Amino acid sequence: MSASPLIIDGRAVSARILSECKTRAARLAAERGRPPGLAVVLVGDDPASRAYVRSKDRTCRELGFHSVKHELPATISQTELLDIVARLNADPQVDGILVQSPLPKPLDESAVVHAIDPTKDVDGFHPVNVAKLALGDESGFVPCTPLGCQRLLVESGTPISGAHVVVLGRSLIVGKSLALLLMQKGAAADATVTVAHSRSRDLPALCRSADIVVAAIGRAHFVRAEHVREGATVIDVGINRIDDPADPRGYRLVGDVAYDEVAPRCRAITPVPGGVGPMTIAMLMSNTLKAFEQRP
Amino acid sequence: MSASPLIIDGRAVSARILSECKTRAARLAAERGRPPGLAVVLVGDDPASRAYVRSKDRTCRELGFHSVKHELPATISQTELLDIVARLNADPQVDGILVQSPLPKPLDESAVVHAIDPTKDVDGFHPVNVAKLALGDESGFVPCTPLGCQRLLVESGTPISGAHVVVLGRSLIVGKSLALLLMQKGAAADATVTVAHSRSRDLPALCRSADIVVAAIGRAHFVRAEHVREGATVIDVGINRIDDPADPRGYRLVGDVAYDEVAPRCRAITPVPGGVGPMTIAMLMSNTLKAFEQRP
Numbered sequence: 001m002s003a004s005p006l007i008i009d010g011r012a013v014s015a016r017i018l019s020e021c022k023t024r025a026a027r028l029a030a031e032r033g034r035p036p037g038l039a040v041v042l043v044g045d046d047p048a049s050r051a052y053v054r055s056k057d058r059t060c061r062e063l064g065f066h067s068v069k070h071e072l073p074a075t076i077s078q079t080e081l082l083d084i085v086a087r088l089n090a091d092p093q094v095d096g097i098l099v100q101s102p103l104p105k106p107l108d109e110s111a112v113v114h115a116i117d118p119t120k121d122v123d124g125f126h127p128v129n130v131a132k133l134a135l136g137d138e139s140g141f142v143p144c145t146p147l148g149c150q151r152l153l154v155e156s157g158t159p160i161s162g163a164h165v166v167v168l169g170r171s172l173i174v175g176k177s178l179a180l181l182l183m184q185k186g187a188a189a190d191a192t193v194t195v196a197h198s199r200s201r202d203l204p205a206l207c208r209s210a211d212i213v214v215a216a217i218g219r220a221h222f223v224r225a226e227h228v229r230e231g232a233t234v235i236d237v238g239i240n241r242i243d244d245p246a247d248p249r250g251y252r253l254v255g256d257v258a259y260d261e262v263a264p265r266c267r268a269i270t271p272v273p274g275g276v277g278p279m280t281i282a283m284l285m286s287n288t289l290k291a292f293e294q295r296p
Numbered sequence: 297m298s299a300s301p302l303i304i305d306g307r308a309v310s311a312r313i314l315s316e317c318k319t320r321a322a323r324l325a326a327e328r329g330r331p332p333g334l335a336v337v338l339v340g341d342d343p344a345s346r347a348y349v350r351s352k353d354r355t356c357r358e359l360g361f362h363s364v365k366h367e368l369p370a371t372i373s374q375t376e377l378l379d380i381v382a383r384l385n386a387d388p389q390v391d392g393i394l395v396q397s398p399l400p401k402p403l404d405e406s407a408v409v410h411a412i413d414p415t416k417d418v419d420g421f422h423p424v425n426v427a428k429l430a431l432g433d434e435s436g437f438v439p440c441t442p443l444g445c446q447r448l449l450v451e452s453g454t455p456i457s458g459a460h461v462v463v464l465g466r467s468l469i470v471g472k473s474l475a476l477l478l479m480q481k482g483a484a485a486d487a488t489v490t491v492a493h494s495r496s497r498d499l500p501a502l503c504r505s506a507d508i509v510v511a512a513i514g515r516a517h518f519v520r521a522e523h524v525r526e527g528a529t530v531i532d533v534g535i536n537r538i539d540d541p542a543d544p545r546g547y548r549l550v551g552d553v554a555y556d557e558v559a560p561r562c563r564a565i566t567p568v569p570g571g572v573g574p575m576t577i578a579m580l581m582s583n584t585l586k587a588f589e590q591r592p
Binding site: 133135164176183184192209 | 428430466479488489491493497505
């Protein structure tokens, strides 16, 4: 392609959404006499999880949200954890609850997710919200990463209705949820969606038939030039650590897409970092505002 | 193709599954001191629904199931209907509950489905079961029609793992549920699945890329020869009424597939009638047995 691809700036989009959230939050807080509230529960001391929780906490303060943070030792019992969730469910100042995944063993993550009040489940993993997504019921909460992918498609001017989207990866967190989101009726949807995965045959040809390729397969540089047709839009959800002696940390983070060879073929593409990653927190705040608005 | 296609005989497969259900039911009934029980609730007097309910009732008796049938006037109130569902939920002799769809207006079908105990929801439409399907949790109930389609693929020796399946139609009852079923990990699954619909572009080319085409779009003879590549397997979920002066009823039932021109291209194909249709009741009985087995 002669023109350079549009590099979809997830940081800029995220910043704009967060700024809009701040304005909406201030208006709603004035109407209701209290700000929206987000509670985050962190168990154990995984460094990536801690960094993510800190960033959520900081964003809450920047946006004028009420922020509740529970940092718990990895030795906490299932009962104690469920008790904290129950108190957050009952807390009238808390609109959204997020229990940071993964939970250390032997805690039962599924039981914890089930225990969250679905109307406060801003992560969108409670079965009630999974079912609402499948049913196309817009009162539910959609997981933040697929929601962020959809938003980046819209922001980059990529037509979705009638487009063929190939999603690489079938996790509920990303692949299946994004497929359900984009195949439903309505705005920013109505796509023809294919879910492909490690067992799929002839992925390059399949992906080349797509107008939009979403890579969420968790393998560094898996999507090559041969997977992408000229003029396609590519959304890279992957975050993979690869060795890099030149980097002071000894590694660097790369996506599922071999960016250098794929980008020249694209109409638009997300970089890693700076593409889908920054969208997660924007969608989390947006979901929390939605929970606040829907609260009777 | 030189060889004739395999015509997938849904009546024969259904009869064999029902016969297996009868044997399993007798063994389980002996162990537990009671037979499996299925309750069917019919509201109003839609002739197709009445015929279907009668056939369920007859099949229950043939298989030695305990059969409960509630035939209710279209004037029944929502409260009375929910009260009947509550009593069936509490009835220890009832393992499966099916409320025949569609309900006459102004009854709220969604509220009724929500009221059914998910462990007795053998139709698979309760949100708990929808979520279990999305999560790949095999303790849930999958709707009978997609389950029947999957079974016909297996019975016809069609490889599913790694195959590209194009599902035409995105209803929860068929399209989305079948997509979720075939894309999950495990036996009779692991497919690459595309969900296409009325908004999809260039359906003929898309369908020609498929190893398996499932037509659930609700339009008579929509799938033509140009949609099917040589050697593909075609599953026809459609039941459409078209005028036929030569038929004593003035109409006949046809599928979504233009059978005469499509069949010669196929490795295997389901006829209408006699393909997917007869599978529904077999899967309903099978789901009821599963509910019986899972009851503590």
